[in-house]
Amino acid sequence: MALENKTHQLIEEVKLFIQYSVPENELQSAVALVDRYRNDAFIMRLFREYYSSLPEAREEAVVRIARLIDRQGVHLFVVSTTAFSYLYAVSADKTLLLGEYRKEVNAGVLSFFGFGSHEEFLKVCPSIEDLEEYVESEKELCAVCGVPEGEYHLLGCTVEICPWCEGQLSNCNCRFDQLKVDDIEDEEQLEKFIDLLTAKGRIPYQKTQAPAYPGTSSGLDDSEST
Ligand SMILES: [Zn+2]
Ligand SMILES: [Zn+2]
Structure with missing residues (x-):
């Protein structure tokens, strides 16, 4: 809404x-x-x-x-x-x-x-x-990161669903639980998490996934991904 x-x-x-x-x-x-x-x-x-x-x-x-x-x-x-x-x-x-x-x-x-x-x-x-005129694709794009339906969100996208807890991946604690750390401090840890995430199976964008508006601030977005 x-x-x-x-x-x-x-x-x-x-x-x-x-x-x-x-x-x-x-x-x-x-x-x-x-x-x-x-x-x-x-x-x-x-x-x-x-x-x-x-x-x-x-x-x-x-x-x-x-x-x-x-x-x-x-x-x-x-x-x-x-x-x-x-x-x-x-x-x-x-x-x-x-x-x-x-x-x-x-x-x-x-x-x-x-x-x-x-x-x-x-x-x-x-x-x-x-130039071919752009026709709105039947595939809807994720309103936050812009990937089409069926593709993986860009990492840090607030719409991506966590495959472990089915919560908001950018906001849940699973990355810490999976890495068994309190904080993600470097690129290496982030990459390790991406590997774990990929192995678990990321959830691609479906248009039924609602963006987390308002208040889109998220852990991954704000710190770890930079
Ligand atoms: Zn997205
Ligand atoms: Zn989770």
Whole structure:
């Protein structure tokens, strides 16, 4: 329930930004596109980022969204207006404008997605006309870490269920019990726990798993995973 309210709030926010950033004749279609993706928290965050800080201050409505690639819960989306296309990275906690689509991208971003060079990256970037419009997948994404249904959450995700106690993995005490320690102090212990967890069998994301909103603070998130 809390999550629904949160998304609802986000949609209203996006629509408000649209009122201030889009010429009147594009208003209706801009809002319609937002409504079309209303169940997709990632796209809502993308819209909010776009409309709250218009790239190059160009006042244009989004006409199309395409999804390029995903890696470890980070998604590359192409946001198109009638005249321009922009590349955005969206993860569970961040939405970032990377620049105009098919233009030079930060090397760190490229290497995160496994590309050695801009040329290599361009090979997976279809021309704007060939970009396939993003259709909300039947697979729902975890609202917190963004993995699709059936895949493992990113470690530390507050939605992941503990295979030992069936509680919230990021919050329960099983990691200490399993490692027989009072505290996880280093990377080595964390890795050992991941091994134990993997051996036990992690529970992949199912859309019936409700995110722990509000109060998403969690042990793994706040300390051990850094
Ligand atoms: Zn998750
Ligand atoms: Zn547990």
